[in-house]
Amino acid sequence: MSKEVKQGQDVQKLVRTLVEDLGHEKAELIPILQEINDELGYISDDAITELSQLMNIPTSHIYSVATFYRMLSTEPRGRHVLQFCESAPCHVAGGRLVWQKLQRVLGLENGETSPDDKWTLLTTSCLGVCGVGPVMIIDNDLYGNVTPEQVPDILSNYK
């Protein structure tokens, strides 16, 4: 999710194109927010204001939706987002030790972004690949059967 920082007119243009493509109906709000989140890495205040005007939906409603869903973020995230599966099958397959190692190596707690904006550490709900737990996903790369020993090597692949 390493995105260039888009501001001002770029954000306006992005939101406008999305509304044109997907439509003005309220049912399209979540798909549009997902696109914005993918493009910007998060849903900025600018984007919410613009969307509110174009779709004729109060900013309060958009904000309430954007903060409800786990995959949407209203805070900027790091260049790489690491999501660790915290579900039971991964937990009983040794996930706890991997999670501790991740926190230690990155120096981050769940939900935090590193000061250099490189990493955001999150837990995720079940990714449904429980046969190869513990599982984590970095940006769009999935890692299965992760052991604490592999953590530094895996992380070093990301610049």
Next chain:
Amino acid sequence: MAYFRSHVLVSIDPVCIEKGAYDLIDALHDELVKQGLVDEIQVLETSRIGDPETQGPDLMVYPETVHYSNLSVNDIPFLVEEHFLKGRVAEQYIREAKAILDEELSAPKAKEVRIVLKNIGEIDPLNIEEYIARDGYMALGKVLTEMTPEETIQEVLDSGLRGRGGAGFPTGLKWRFIRNADGDQKFMICNADEGDPGAFANRRVLEGDPHSVIEGMIIGAYAAGASQGYIYCRAEYPIAVRTMKTAIEQARNFGLLGEDILGSGFSFDLEVRMGAGAFVCGEETALMASIEGHRGEPRPRPPFPAQKGLWQQPSNINNVETYSNVPQIILKGAEWFAGLGYKKSTGTKTFSMAGDVKNTGLIEVPFGITLREIIYDVGGGIKDDKAFKAVQTGGPMGGCLPEANLDLPMDYEALGAAGSILGSGGLVVMDEDTCMVDIARFFMEFTQDESCGKCTPCRVGTRRILEILTRICEGNGKPEDIDTLRHLCDEINENSLCGLGKGAPNPVKSTLEHFLDEYEAHIYEKRCPAKVCRNLIRFEIIDGPCTGCTLCARNCPVDAISGERRKTHVIDPDICIKCGICEQLCPYDAIEIV
């Protein structure tokens, strides 16, 4: 479908693409044209065939079942001439293939019966013709030409099919409610928001046999009188979303979706909607709120979705597996389906087995099979031959059942009576090393986090339970905690708005019932019998086996281990953070948890 003498499958996985699989396809095509074989030999793309790390790109030729590995573009002219023109196997390209096992879904084991999973791994999900070749859309044809909507409903009702999402409501009855409800437009919704940790059966169906779901939905829509459908799929399943979109497009191109389906006058269309990461959206009213573009919060029922659902119109919601069963019921008849299973639970159920069992993965068994048969006969028993402790059924809102419940026949009613649920078919098997208080705390952490916050019993109650469980695991439990937990469990269950809150106490309630001794050990003796809870354990090095190799001392993240080389080391309990690294690393098993 055109007839081909042979089919050549080319492995198109990321590694093979990088090694030039697409160039290989081009070269194959050119060579087949050159040899005049292009109408006899079909080239197809498939997922991985061999191990792409050591081989690839690979070809598989059917019906001969010949597997060629490590091919490059330069090999193609010779290969095509030998194999396809002269009919001789080109031995030099056959290499000892290391079979890749599907870690999630193996070949059916004894006691399995596959209805929902029968096509998975057998057909190309992105090619509608392969589904049609295995009797696909025949049931739809039968329904549209030979049966009235009411007859269709009756057939499904007679089969005894019940909702596979967990609630177990008779599917035919649901459809009849929609048929009889007043509304301008009626909706058919597929709940593909499979959020239960450990459950992935729906994902495999969506990814591996998408048309069975689409066909089931069209049949349901015809029976219930719906004109528009939605498949609500969680965003954590990007491949499933993509596969479903392609499948819908293909069905539309074949006249199986859209206006006047198969010339019957019946019209129905489908769309995929994606979730955005909220577990509660698997609840039907929350799911509909999410499709409408709201926060995915449940609302009180009545009115039920059958009267006022999506956009206040009558709406039917079934889960992926439910729809996927429908075409088979229509084709083989209600009697056949009702003949499988046990009492009021007919047919089969998929289970996703995870945890400390030898064969993890997806299985499909007839209702009525016992948990013991599932875990020991199908699952192969407990990993490392440890002792069985508990099995949690039905996902995070299910209960943990002990050894004494292993001979229960699996059906909706028996599991309910034992204090658990069938849910979406998750099975997490736990061995003797599992702390049941820690597990209860763990599940409560999940439901507490996923509680949408709308109703107080769930929002506040789950938090209070979590606080108490955390306290107990940390060694600060109080004697009155057990009674408080029981009281909270009952209150939350009775007063919550939706299934999430109602089910949230189940893991706590069931562990309190079956594993009370563990709670008591934590509270009264400040001891964790399974040696899991960090505040209640200590790591020690045993004198005999320790050779003083220094491996533990060198790897301790907080330098809590000291000792001279070749002499027994010592762990300083005041510095130790109980991370367990030393125990994992020690080659002599000299580190003990006390």
